[in-house]
Amino acid sequence: MIKVEKLTKTFGPKVAVNGVSFSVERGEVLGFLGPNGAGKSTSMRMITGFIPPTSGKVTVGGYDMVANPIPAKRLIGYLPENAPLYGDMTVHGFLDFAAEMRGLRGDAKKRAVHRAVEMCFLENVLYQNIDTLSKGYRHRTCFAQSIIHDPDILILDEPTDGLDPNQKHEVRTLIRRMGEKKAIIFSTHILEEVEAVCSRAIIIDRGQIVANGTPAQLKQKSDMAGAVSLVVNGVAASEATQKLGLIANAKKASVLREEGSRVVVRVFPRPDSVNGELARNVADLASREQWRIEELHTEEGRLDEVFRSITLPETVTEERK
Amino acid sequence: MQTAVANIWTIAKRELKGYFASPVAYVFIVIFLLLAGFFTFMVGGFFEQGQASLRSFFLWHPWLYLFLVPAVGMRLWSEERRLGTIELLLTMPVTAWQAIVGKFLASWLFLLLALVLTFPLVLTVNYLGNPDNGVIFCAYVGSFLMAGAYLALSCITSAITRNQVVSFILSVVACLFLILAGFAPVTNMLVQWASPWLVNLISSFSVMTHFDSLQNGVLDSRNILFFVSVMVFSLFTTGVILRSHRAG
Ligand SMILES: Nc1ncnc2c1ncn2[C@@H]1O[C@H](COP(=O)(O)OP(=O)(O)OP(=O)(O)O)[C@@H](O)[C@H]1O
Ligand SMILES: [Mg+2]
Numbered sequence: 001m002i003k004v005e006k007l008t009k010t011f012g013p014k015v016a017v018n019g020v021s022f023s024v025e026r027g028e029v030l031g032f033l034g035p036n037g038a039g040k041s042t043s044m045r046m047i048t049g050f051i052p053p054t055s056g057k058v059t060v061g062g063y064d065m066v067a068n069p070i071p072a073k074r075l076i077g078y079l080p081e082n083a084p085l086y087g088d089m090t091v092h093g094f095l096d097f098a099a100e101m102r103g104l105r106g107d108a109k110k111r112a113v114h115r116a117v118e119m120c121f122l123e124n125v126l127y128q129n130i131d132t133l134s135k136g137y138r139h140r141t142c143f144a145q146s147i148i149h150d151p152d153i154l155i156l157d158e159p160t161d162g163l164d165p166n167q168k169h170e171v172r173t174l175i176r177r178m179g180e181k182k183a184i185i186f187s188t189h190i191l192e193e194v195e196a197v198c199s200r201a202i203i204i205d206r207g208q209i210v211a212n213g214t215p216a217q218l219k220q221k222s223d224m225a226g227a228v229s230l231v232v233n234g235v236a237a238s239e240a241t242q243k244l245g246l247i248a249n250a251k252k253a254s255v256l257r258e259e260g261s262r263v264v265v266r267v268f269p270r271p272d273s274v275n276g277e278l279a280r281n282v283a284d285l286a287s288r289e290q291w292r293i294e295e296l297h298t299e300e301g302r303l304d305e306v307f308r309s310i311t312l313p314e315t316v317t318e319e320r321k
Numbered sequence: 322m323q324t325a326v327a328n329i330w331t332i333a334k335r336e337l338k339g340y341f342a343s344p345v346a347y348v349f350i351v352i353f354l355l356l357a358g359f360f361t362f363m364v365g366g367f368f369e370q371g372q373a374s375l376r377s378f379f380l381w382h383p384w385l386y387l388f389l390v391p392a393v394g395m396r397l398w399s400e401e402r403r404l405g406t407i408e409l410l411l412t413m414p415v416t417a418w419q420a421i422v423g424k425f426l427a428s429w430l431f432l433l434l435a436l437v438l439t440f441p442l443v444l445t446v447n448y449l450g451n452p453d454n455g456v457i458f459c460a461y462v463g464s465f466l467m468a469g470a471y472l473a474l475s476c477i478t479s480a481i482t483r484n485q486v487v488s489f490i491l492s493v494v495a496c497l498f499l500i501l502a503g504f505a506p507v508t509n510m511l512v513q514w515a516s517p518w519l520v521n522l523i524s525s526f527s528v529m530t531h532f533d534s535l536q537n538g539v540l541d542s543r544n545i546l547f548f549v550s551v552m553v554f555s556l557f558t559t560g561v562i563l564r565s566h567r568a569g
Pocket of ligand 1: 039
C-alpha cells in the first residue's frame with residue numbers, strides 16, 4: 001500500500017533523510033525507531049505529502065504522492081508530531097470539521113464522529129474547548145481526527161506521547177487491532193511498544209535505515225541474544241565460569257553477581273551455535289558437576305540494547321572496554 | 322469542481338466559526354463601527370456638508386482599512402504555521418489553493434459583515450434627504466473590493482512569517498504603499514521631479530485612484546478588474562510562499 005523509494009530530503013546543507021526505501025502492505029504495522037533528529041518525522045511528512053521530497057518517490061495505494069496527491073491523501077489518516085489542533089474549537093466541532101474535510105456529510109458524518117469519539121474515549125470532553133484540554137486529551141483528539149474516515153493507511157507520529165499508562169495500553173491495542181486490516185506506520189521512542197504492536201520495525205539513524213526486520217529478528221542482533229543466564233548454588237564463581245567457558249559452543253562466560261553462595265552467570269554463545277543447544281549443554285554440565293541450579297534460561301536479546309549498539313556504536317564499544 | 326467548492330466552504334466555515342468563538346470578532350466589529358462613525362461625523366463633518374450623501378463616510382475607508390484589515394489578516398497563515406495546524410490542513414485531501422481561497426474568503430466575508438452593519442447610515446441619509454442610492458451601492462462595492470485587496474496582501478505577509486506582529490506591520494506598510502501611490506499630496510509632490518506618465522503609472526497601482534471612481538458611482542470594469550487582479554496576484558503569491566516553506 002505504501003511504497004517509498006530512495007526518499008531523500010535536504011534542508012540547506014543538512015541531509016535529514018537519505019535514500020530511505022521500504023514498503024508496507026495491508027495487515028502490517030511498521031514501527032519507526034530512531035534517535036532524536038534521525039529523520040522519522042521528516043520521512044512521515046513526505047509520505048503524507050506535507051513536504052515534497054528532494055528526490056525519491058512515495059507511492060500510496062498506487063498513486064504517486066507528488067503527481068497525484070489528492071487521491072493518495074484520501075487513503076491516509078495522519079497524526080502529526082505534537083498533535084496540532086485548532087484551539088478555538090470544541091472537540092466535537094473539530095472532529096466535525098475533520099469529517100467534512102474527508103467528504104462525509106449528514107448521517108455518515110455523525111456516525112464517523114461518534115465512532116471516533118468512542119474509540120478514543122473523548123465523551124467527557126466532547127464540548128470542551130480544545131485550548132483547555134490536557135495534553136493527553138489533545139493527543140487523543142488529534143488521533144481521533146486521523147481515524148475519522150476509517151482510512152486504509154495510518155501514519156502516526158508518536159501516537160502514545162503524553163498518554164497515561166492505561167491510555168497507552170488502549171492505543172496500542174487499537175493500533176494492533178486496526179493493523180489487521182490497514183497498513184500502519186508509527187514512530188515511537190518506547191521500545192516495548194514495538195514488541196507489543198509491530199509486525200516489523202525499521203531503525204533509522206542520521207537519515208538512513210540501519211536495521212529493518214521483525215522485532216524478533218532485530219532482537220537477534222543483540223549480543224545477548226541466545227546467551228544463557230543461570231543461577232547456581234554451591235560452587236565457586238571462578239570454577240563455574242572456567243568450566244562453563246569450556247563448553248564447545250560457548251564463546252565466554254562471565255559472572256554477573258554473587259549473592260552469598262549463589263552465583264549468577266551468563267554464558268555467551270559462539271555465532272554458529274544453534275538455538276537451545278547452549279542451554280542444553282549448560283544443563284548437562286551442571287548435572288555432571290552436580291551443581292544446584294536455581295534458574296536457567298536463554299536470553300531473547302533486548303531491543304534497547306540493539307537500538308543502542310546500532311545508533312551509538314562508539315559509546316557502546318567504549319563501555320565494553 | 323463540486324468537491325473544490327465543498328472543501329473551500331468547509332474551510333471557510335471553520336475559519337468563520339473561529340472568529341466568533343473568540344472575542345476578536347466582536348471587538349473588531351465594534352471598533353470598526355465606532356471608528357467609522359467617528360470619522361464620518363466628527364472628522365468628516367457629515368452634518369455640516371448639508372448633503373444627503375455618504376461621501377464623508379467612504380472617504381475614510383482606505384485609511385480605516387489600513388489598520389483594521391491587516392488586524393484581521395495577520396493571523397491567517399502565521400497562526401497555522403506557528404501551531405502546526407497547516408500540517409493537518411494540507412495533508413487532508415485538499416489542494417493548497419482551496420485552503421488559501423477558503424481562508425481568504427472567510428475573512429473577506431467577515432469584513433463584509435462589518436461593512437453591512439453600517440447600514441444604519443444608509444437609512445439615516447435616506448431619512449434626512451434624497452441620496453443617490455446607486456452611488457451609495459457602488460461605493461459599498463468599491464469599499465468591499467478594496468478590503469479584499471488589502472486582505473489579500475495581508476495573506477502574503479501572514480504567509481511570510483510565523484510572527485503575527487511582524488505580519489501586521491509588513492501588511493500595513495504594503496497597504497500604505499497602495500494608498501500613497503495615488504494619494505493626491507504624494508502625487509503632487511512626485512509630479513515635480515518625475516515625468517507625468519510615470520506618476521500616472523504609479524498612481525494606477527493605487528487603491529485611491531480606483532476607489533475614487535467607484536465612490537463617485539462609476540462602476541467601471543477597469544476598477545473592478547484592478548482590485549480583482551490584486552487579490553488573484555496576492556493569493557497566488559501566498560501559494561508560492563507557502564510552497565517554498567514546505568520545500569525547505
Ligand atoms: N523545516 C526544517 N528546516 C531545517 N531542518 C529541519 C526541518 N525539519 C527538520 N529538520 C532537521 O531534520 C532532521 C530530522 O528531523 P526530524 O524531525 O525528522 O527528526 P525525528 O526523527 O522526528 O526526531 P524526534 O525523535 O526528535 O522527533 C533534524 O536534524 C532537524 O533539525
Ligand atoms: Mg519526530
